[in-house]
Amino acid sequence: MSILRKFFTPNSSDDRKHGRHAPVLLCVLLLLMVVFFFAALCFGSTSIDLVAAIKEVFSGKSDSPDARILLYLRLPRALGAVFAGAALAVAGVLIQGVLHNPMAAPNIIGVNSGAGLGAVLMLSALPSAVAFLPVAAFFGAILACLCIYAIASRTGGSRMTVILVGIAVSSVLSAGINTLKTLYPDSVYDADAFMIGGLSGITFIRLLPAAGLILLALILSLLFAREADVLSLGDDTAKSLGMNVKRIRLILLSLASVLAGAAVSFAGLLGFVGLVVPHICRFFVGQNHRLLIPASALGGAVLVLVCDLLCRLIFAPYELPVGILLSFVGAPFFILLILTGRKRHD
């Protein structure tokens, strides 16, 4: 139990340990990501001969069923898992840093719902402009971000107040998505999977623009890691160290919105990655964003790859949307976080 408490209490960390183990952890996560990426290509409702299929794909003609499954189903799906996981985890790191609130995950405070609303609005109004879906999702996400931030800073509310307000914002935005779904039933392909978050039916056409944005935003997040570090000292200290706090905060929230928006645009409202992964990574690498961002990106990719693989294998040949499994894992984690946090603050 004490180990559990220690794990769920972010303050119980020794930084000396973190510095030493961080490179090892990053290497392990990278290795895990590669292993599960290939596992995701190999396994599914039918097993395929990966080596032969890869050879065939590289030879230019992919006629056999194995090669087609690899190229059009499993490869975009595995890449989708990597990008969605990395993006949502880092979005969580950034939002939690700006709000000084380790529970402020993008799905909980309504950033994902905002992105979803933007995406569904776009799909309803301009169904042909699929490439601009991540942009529409970005605008929805940043709207939710700024809304939450304004509420948090105006009221000066406690962490829990901000979370509760975020949950309310999230339900309003979800109601918006449901309204659009009812009015334009054909706009969203597989609307149920979109609401819970799933990776089936991903195509390269939908994935590539979003993946490009995610890659760009991840690199920019790393460049602003030091700023995020200084911001975590509190607004006054950051300001007295000469930081333009408003500008940096807006930049970080925008990056988080690009990441969450792009991920939601092809994976739906995938939840809890942005809560679970940053928390576990913080436990291992500490509050240093230069380590926390890459560790969370890799960790998020691994988590979504593993969960998606399980979702395809547990009830094969049927499959669950990966969001269901993530909710089963993430929601109890969130509850534990609230309970242990209570003990600490009261």
Add this chain to the structure above:
Amino acid sequence: MIEAMHLFFSYGARPVLRDFSASFAPGLLYGIVGPNGCGKTTLIRLLCGLSAPREGALSLDAMPYSVFSSKELARKVSLMPQIASLPPISGEELVGRGRYPYWGFSGRMSPSDLQAVQYALQRAEASSFAHRDVTKLSGGERQRICLAMLLAQDTPYVLLDEPTTYLDISHRFALMEQMRALREEGKCVIAVLHDLSLALRYCDRILVLEEGKVQSFDTPENILSSGVLDRVFSLSCRAVEVDGRREYLFLPKE
């Protein structure tokens, strides 16, 4: 020289500073004292550029604050961070963040940054626990880490807002000695102090604030003889000789 001219500040309709004018010169240790709610913290926030005055002007070395970029200002004026809200990072990492105004765009610590961090840790006598998580340190240790962060920022003007609050008595003396040492280097040190006897014993000049107005701004001797402390704090202040040194006693008003 920091010069404040006719500063006004208010939170909503409640005035906090009213027509505040004063100047602070290098090489002196200033103590700001006053009853709770007299505007001490607001004054410190204005002096280090955290807030802008509603009216009036602030200048640094004869140039208005507005001509400095935020990083330029942070290389001139530093503020001791509040120890209550530190993230769970090592002391060394925290002190390194004090070098933020000197980082280039890459955000890498240069050799001179690393040197400044080590020097600051040594000087604040915080080297021995610099590798530990700051949230797990005692109040006194945390305060020394924060002092090291302030030293790492290495500015000619140094501001501290009630730096002795969390410290026991011997650490208070040590911190005041550190502030004196900074003054000896020609820096201008301005501290809000709750403890009147510390202020009288260590400061070169004392500024007494009451309801946002300067009641007196003078040397400790003149402050004492003018009786302004007795009036503002409603108490009776006595100076006594102990082992040939002047000590101060504060008694309730009869």
